[in-house]
Amino acid sequence: MTGFALTACSSGSSPETAAASPTADSRDLPGTTDTTSPTPDATTTTADPAAMCVQSALDSLSPAEKAGQLVMAGTALTSADDVVSVMTKSHLGSVFLHGRSGRSASALKREIGRLPSIEAGEATIEPLVSIDQEGGAVQSLRGGTWGRLPDARTQGEWSASRLSQETETWAKKLAAAGITMDLAPVADTVPEGFERRNPPIGVFGREFGTDAKTVSEAITTVTTALEGNGVIATVKHFPGLGRVTRNTDTSSGAVDSKTTATDAYLSPFQAGIDAGAGAVMVSSATYTRIDPDNRAVFSSKVITDLLRGSMGYDGVVMTDDVGAAKAVSDVSAGQRAVRFVQAGGDLVLTVPADQARAMMVALSRKAASDEDFQGQVDASVERVLRLKQKAGLLTCGEG
Template sequence: MTVAEQAGQLIMTGTPLTDADAVTSVMKRNHVGSVFLHGRSGRTAASLKKEINRLPSMTAGDATIRPLVSIDQEGGQVQSLRGGTWGYLDDAQEQGTWTSTRLAAVTGQWAKSLAKAGITMDLAPVADTVPSGTEKRNPPIGVFGRQYGSDSAAVADAVATVTATLHDAGVMATVKHFPGLGRVTKNTDTSSGVVDTTTTTDDAYLRPFQAGIDAGAGAVMISSATYEKIDPDNRAVFSSTVITELLRGEMGFQGVVMTDDVGAAKAVADVSPGRRAVRFVEAGGDLVLTVESSQVRTMMTALSSRARQDPDFAAQVEASATRVLELKDEAGLLSCE
């Protein structure tokens, strides 16, 4: 791969769920390797798959590399495909009260439907634990019932079950939002200066993330909040302390590390789009998610330009692209002639 092609593999661009292949020209122009289907729809798996099949693949040597296709399918208010043949999935707070047998059975049903539609990655499960009684003061997770519970051990069990079941259905799980958004009082999507003053590097609330990793998570999504007791000087998404030292080092995760949305999120609005991508990869991350496809060119150019100027950064880009390709191989998206 050229440097630009490697950089393109490090970007996941948003595209409307109702028009999945609308981003085709952006992908071709910028070698983009992954897409995120955003919005809500009750369209059939068959109609969605037709559009997903039209998304461009890449050729490298004798290999054909198809794009990762991701979606937010958690349940409750965060269920992108709903109604019609999809039905309605209870939110995670309710799912957390089920037995592991029931949770696995229900997850398996809708995971197979995602795979049938051509979706190879779910931006779930949520591994954030929200302390009991604080749900209404936790806008990103608790307000929407996105947590499996208020006990980290129970949340860990649910996360492990969902992660393993998704994997068995051929859908890569994404454990989020590391190292946790369950104790913040603002939402990184809509607010700047989101700070967690509690979480530490040996916090019990990290157990659900470890459980997801141990269960075979394909990716871990990094929060855009700042964690005062881990790295007070950097937002997690730009922190090598969080990504390289804690997640990869202490917790042993060697898969794909991705951002939460850094396209429209207020938490990173003070950093230019190109710098968002570069700073994340510098910190040890791999896959940059932007719901704004208009930012893709800037991000890809910033990554490839920096790689051409800095051999150490070029090595990071190559290592990250390799991890993304390994995930694609696991998802059945690589084929060789």
């Protein structure tokens, strides 16, 4: 996330969002009851058991369930149960816990355990549960047994061994509470002297340093420690928010006119990828020297050509919040999801849960009418399922 006091904002009352109200039932979805699976390719049937499990789950999901795997809805950290009905109605596969709390890990785990899973043939698919746990101003679980983490700027001054040890400690606490994904670490580099002019990162000390080498080393350490202790690392906010003068959560028109496709400031993201980060979060700013015509979150030049192509990333790509963010408020909720997946992305985050159904329905409808887009949806769902399998959230048969 790029901001901390998010307020749900209206995306307008387009025909799309009107038809996809959060209270609608599955009758507004194309092909909801069609669970006919394609005949597995011969190469799939001879694959290893893990790949076969992913393929079997993918083939068993209905069109609506596939779309639901690509949407992550927000719910208050103090009451994770509140999102259960939204998840059930819209087949959602992921949850983001927002807010601040010092509640116990055991209480949180009980609620997380009540979040609905999906049965897909012989596969059981449990939800990803994510949180913002960076440190400093962005530490959702704090106080009590959680303690307080300093901001990333302070963490970046620690030795590599201390940073690794400290990260391992709180990663284990997150995993014990049932949280499988941390929307961290921040790989943005804020140039020295620019901190006070950079509202999303520098103002809050969310950067590990003011040079790409320092940030890269920290990203490698934190990513390795998270992934090694049962928590998916999400490197953010690609291709970097360290040079913008506006916060995409609260402002439109955030523009970076310096970052290029070969910029040194991309190296911390590459470091996270090389260290095994399960996800990369894309920003909603515009990068005029990469794609002047589209915000990064809707840009195939940023996601497909640069991140997946030049940088070789084949994991899950997710949005920053596109439910309440001012940066995308001129685009209807459903089209935010469609345009992101068209650009090569996978997982759409909306902090306001009431936007989730519009997104899921739009994805379903577009896939039903566009064979190429259906192929993109299937590829995205497969990446999400692979990530869930890695996290122990996808099992087949006896697991």
